[in-house]
Amino acid sequence: MKKRLLTSALAIGAAGMLALSGCAAGDTSEASGDSKGTIDIGLFNWDEAIAVSNLWKHVLEEEGYEVNLTDADPGAVFLGLSEGDFDVVLDVWLPLTHQDYLEEYGDNIVELGAWNDEAVLTIAVNEDAPIDSLEELADNADLFNNQLVGIEPGAGLTTVTTDTVIPTYGLEGMEYTTSSTPAMLSELKAATGAGENIAVTLWRPHWAYDAFPLKDLEDPEGTLGEAESLYSYGSLTFEDDFPEVAERLKAFRMDSETLHSLENAMFNENDDPANYEAIITEWLADNPDFADSLTA
Structure with a gap:
C-alpha cells in the first residue's frame, strides 16, 4: 500500500532537503519501467546522517531504486517513520540520545541493527582554550563570552545538555543558544579562525575535528x-516491501575512520551540496573494498 502523504512539517523538511541532496522534493513523476521501487529515507540535519543517507541513495539508485531524502527535526522523522511516511532512518543514536523517541515510537518501528558503535556526545572547545574540564567552565565562562553554542532545539544532545550537563556543572549563568548544526559550525569556524575561545555541543564521529583545532572537555x-551506537530503523512494512535492502542494512558496518573520510570529502573539502553525487562516486572508487561491502 502506498504510504500516506507527508505531514506539513515533513513537507517543509523536504523543501530544506533540496539544499542537502540536490534532489527534487515532492517529485511525483512515474517510476521508470525498470525501477525496483521508491525508498523514502528520513534524516535529521546531522552530518553523519546526511553523509550515510546520500551514500545509500547513490548505491541504491545505481541498482534501479528511486530514493527520496527528506530532512526534518528528529521528532518529525520518528513520527514519519512510525506512520509509514518514511521507509528507513539511518542515524538513530542509542542508548541515550534518541531513547525518548524510542520509548514513544518504538512499537511502530523496527530495528535493523547498529552500523557504528563508536559515537559519543561532547562539549568541545578550541584546542588552546585555558580549561580542560567541564568542571572549569562555569568559573571561566567570561573567557567564552558567557556562551555555549548548541545545535537544533529538538536534538537529543540539546536535551542532555539542558537537563543534565548544565545543572550538573552549574552552567546556568551561561547563555545556551540553540539554532542548527550549520549555524553552530559557522560560529565554530569564525571563532577558531579568529583565535577566539568558543564552547560548542558536538559529537564524535564528526568531520569538524579534522577541520578545526578542537579538544573535548x-x-x-x-x-x-x-x-553510543548508530542504528538503522525501518518502518513496520520496510522488511516486507524491500527485503533485500533490509538485509543489506542489517549487515551494514562503517567505522569512524571510514565515516570521517567520507564526511571530510563531502563537507570539509566541499561547500556545495550539489557536488555530493560526484564526490560519493569518486570516494567509492577510492574505497573499493568498502564499496563492495555495500553491494554484497
Missing part, C-alpha cells in the same frame, strides 16, 4: 553518557 560526572 572532560566530563568527570559522566553527564554525556558513554559511547
Whole structure:
C-alpha cells in the first residue's frame, strides 16, 4: 500500500532537503519501467546522517531504486517513520540520545541493527582554550563570552545538555543558544579562525575535528553518557516491501575512520551540496573494498 502523504512539517523538511541532496522534493513523476521501487529515507540535519543517507541513495539508485531524502527535526522523522511516511532512518543514536523517541515510537518501528558503535556526545572547545574540564567552565565562562553554542532545539544532545550537563556543572549563568548544526559550525569556524575561545555541543564521529583545532572537555560526572551506537530503523512494512535492502542494512558496518573520510570529502573539502553525487562516486572508487561491502 502506498504510504500516506507527508505531514506539513515533513513537507517543509523536504523543501530544506533540496539544499542537502540536490534532489527534487515532492517529485511525483512515474517510476521508470525498470525501477525496483521508491525508498523514502528520513534524516535529521546531522552530518553523519546526511553523509550515510546520500551514500545509500547513490548505491541504491545505481541498482534501479528511486530514493527520496527528506530532512526534518528528529521528532518529525520518528513520527514519519512510525506512520509509514518514511521507509528507513539511518542515524538513530542509542542508548541515550534518541531513547525518548524510542520509548514513544518504538512499537511502530523496527530495528535493523547498529552500523557504528563508536559515537559519543561532547562539549568541545578550541584546542588552546585555558580549561580542560567541564568542571572549569562555569568559573571561566567570561573567557567564552558567557556562551555555549548548541545545535537544533529538538536534538537529543540539546536535551542532555539542558537537563543534565548544565545543572550538573552549574552552567546556568551561561547563555545556551540553540539554532542548527550549520549555524553552530559557522560560529565554530569564525571563532577558531579568529583565535577566539568558543564552547560548542558536538559529537564524535564528526568531520569538524579534522577541520578545526578542537579538544573535548572532560566530563568527570559522566553527564554525556558513554559511547553510543548508530542504528538503522525501518518502518513496520520496510522488511516486507524491500527485503533485500533490509538485509543489506542489517549487515551494514562503517567505522569512524571510514565515516570521517567520507564526511571530510563531502563537507570539509566541499561547500556545495550539489557536488555530493560526484564526490560519493569518486570516494567509492577510492574505497573499493568498502564499496563492495555495500553491494554484497
